[in-house]
Amino acid sequence: MERVYIGLGSNLAEPRQQLHSALQAISALPHSQLLxxxxxxxxxxxxxxxxPRYLNAVAELDCALEPLQLLDALQVIELDQGRVRKAERWGPRTLDLDILLFGQRVIDEPRLQVPHYHLHARAFVLYPLAELAPQLTLADGRQLSALLAACPFTGLQRLAPNDTNNSLAWR
Known part of the structure; x- marks a missing residue:
């Protein structure tokens, strides 16, 4: 089992429900445990x-799947929830699931880059990740705390647990 962090995002078709449904599907993945x-x-x-603005979160799981197996499973979840892949990058979407970190692996494949290639510059990934693993050191030696210090909390709004009905049920 390896510790894996997955970024979740949605800005279409009831984003809160999209994230909740994705978390249920992630929790049902074989050879994995949502932590x-x-x-x-x-x-x-x-x-x-x-x-529209995005709703984002990060999920932490232990996973025995290989990285590309997990990627395939996550893409099935996206498709099941109405994701349509378009040529336009960074456009609106029902669901986006990204493998941010996969244990201490560095992966550079055509379909998958881990650590996620823009992880260091995305506050909507770094701040939720820090909730789960504040002392995290990436495979390349970078400290999460240093990445946070270089990435301001601009454009983000953390929702209180009673506004999200999310994290307390999954811990």
Missing amino acids: GVSSFYLSDPLGPADQ
Whole structure:
């Protein structure tokens, strides 16, 4: 089993429900155990500004699947929840599931880069990740605390647990 962190995001079709449904599906993955979920965060969209704000979170799990097996399973969850992959990058979507970290592995494959290639610059990933693993050291030696110090909490709004009905049920 390896410790894996997955970023979740949605800004279409009831984002709160999208994240809850994704968490249920992640918790049912074979050879995996969902350990925790961060608070939900509202974040400004990347890319086109004429789209709704995103709802984001990070899930922590122990996983015995290989990285590409997990990626395939996550993409099935996205498709099951109405994800349509378009040529436009950073556009609106029902669900986005990204493998952020996979144990201490560094993966550079055409379909998968781990640590996630923009992890260091995305407050909507770093701050929820810090809730789950504040002392985290990435496989490349970078400290999560140093990444947080270089990435301001701009454009984020952490939702209180009673606003999200999320993290307490998953810890």
